[in-house]
Amino acid sequence: MNIRQNELRLTVELRQVTDAVECVFHSLLLHRTLGRFQYNDEKTFSIGSIGIQEVNCEQIDMTYVRVNSTELAMCVDEDIRQFKYEVEEATCSGSIPRRTPTVGSPTDSAVPLLSAQIGLQFYTKSKKPSSVIGTAVSWFGSATGAMGCEEGTSWEEWKLILDVFRVESIDELQKMRQRVADDIGEKVLDICEHINHNHYTPKMPTRSEIPEVFETRFSDCQPYLFKICRQAVPKMELKQTFTQAALSRWKDILAS
Secondary structure, three states, X not given: OXXXXXXXXXXXXXXXXXXXXXXXXXXXXXXXXXXXXXXXOOOOEEEOOOOEEEEEOOOOOOEEEEEOOHHHHHHHHHHHHHHXXXXXXXXXXXXXXXXXXXXXXXXXXXXXXXXXXXXXXEEEOOOOOOOOOOOOOOOXXXXXXXXXXXXXXXXXXEEEEEEEEEOOOHHHHHHHHHHHHHHHHHHXXXXXXXXXXXXXXOOOOOHHHHHHHEOOOOOOOEEEOEEEEEEOOOOOOOOOOHHHHHHHHHHHHHHO
């Protein structure tokens, strides 16, 4: 079957970027993380339990639940902090071409800044054919952190598009705190409804195969192998000049 690809879109204020991404990604990882495997032999095993933790957002009026693993949280949050930095850098630089939001303004005076993308990619390292190995092209080929084809094969991808605005007044920021909370709540419910289908996940590995399917570096949990792919400024297609188009056409004629 093909890669399972999912797209989520949120309108946020610049200060809400970190909270929004953390909430969505940790909600996804809660469904894609198991306890540590304990193998009795090559094929029989037991799975430990994982704890859960409730987290209060700083810039959004909501809480979310994540895996209670400091190691996993630090790993994920580091990429998200870097993404927030790249978004802020892009909004401050007049020399970086950026894609502006195509959605309507969330408040009366919100200023559109840019449309950014960040993705969560689940993959296996196994090169063997499998019923879950996809043939579709990955969304994240040009994104920072995206997995190369030599590293493995993606089986599920979640792309989060953020339409980022800036508001100045306290009243408008308060409206955004509640509005974004409602939007994320709906997205998390959609995730819960669609993510838990067994035929979308790789089969349980043998002891020797476990590093090909699960992340083993954390001491208290084992998520499926994943990568975070950042694209604060999505690449935009550049139009050819008349001279470039003429040269391209001339090369085609000579090659024919």
